[in-house]
Amino acid sequence: MRRTALAALAALAVAAPLLTGCTAAEGGSPATGGSSGESQEHAHSQVTIADGWAKAAETGGMTGLFGTLENHGDHDLVITGVESDAAEMIELHEVTADGVMREIEGPTSIPAGGALELAPGANHIMLMGLTRELLAGDEVEVTVRFDDGTSVHLAVLVKDYSGANEEYDDGSAHADHDERAEH
Template identity: 50%
Template sequence: MNTTTTCHTTRNTRMMPLAGILAVAALSLCALSGCAPQSAPADTAGAPAADAVTIDDAWVKSADEGMSAAFGTLVNTGDADVTVIAVTSAASSMLELHETVENESGEMVMREIEGGFVIPAGGELALEPGADHIMLMDLAAPLRAGDEVTFMLTFSDESTSDFTAPVKDYSGANENYESGDDHEGMGH
């Protein structure tokens, strides 16, 4: 019986250092291989909407007077939808977020979009001739090809973001305004 106890004690004595060595080895291997606890993905839900939005390929249509429009692709890198509710620029005293839609007569007309532009989480919204765009009315000065125009977007959370776009010559995008608007029949 003593032998068994001695044997058992001997086994435990030998296993303790081996278990300790294995534990240290496992922890070292884990640290080297990056198996540390994973952190949760960044939560952008609390961040200002402006931090998640960029604009690619922005440009403005040249115009001598009256009206023009700005285009590009709004990109939302965040994990929540973002809404642009307003835009301002020194280039125009009146700017609107516009959509182009078919009216009852089947004509394509421009109108201010209610609620603003929604940019889906992790997605983009194209601003292009004949579709959604930023409308500049009552231009402060002629917009000539090669000029640059700076805009400030305001988001639904009241955060803001600026972008600058070059002015380009473009002869398209001559849609009409929806009936009843003060600027009916004016193309851009």
């Protein structure tokens, strides 16, 4: 919203190499687990996103954010939360073999030196209750927090996409599948 898509791409291009070198040495407070807005205090994680994008969607709707989260650090990172001013609620979702998506149960981690793939029809970051329309060419920004107290700010391009329509409805799918998922 504040930048053009081209600027976003340029920012990503230069930010990626920088991210690996800017882990702040502040021994600040551990992750609060809360939803305070004091994100500036968090040290940057050594995580970058490759080929990040989100599907265009309407205000009040929901959409998926995709890409490859790469952990350039030397320890595994567990995702503890995802925040964005573009959505009222954000969850990490998976898609089952029968095409139903649901919130991922248990911890989701990015292995040291490894990656977490987010793709249509598979794991994704689900943005629900969009606070504004996401049009192709827009940029959407999210902050992903990790269990070591670090976080990474990601800005990805919005694209028109006709897929990724697996059960993108309200919480009813979750209610139906929660029990099955837990046993």
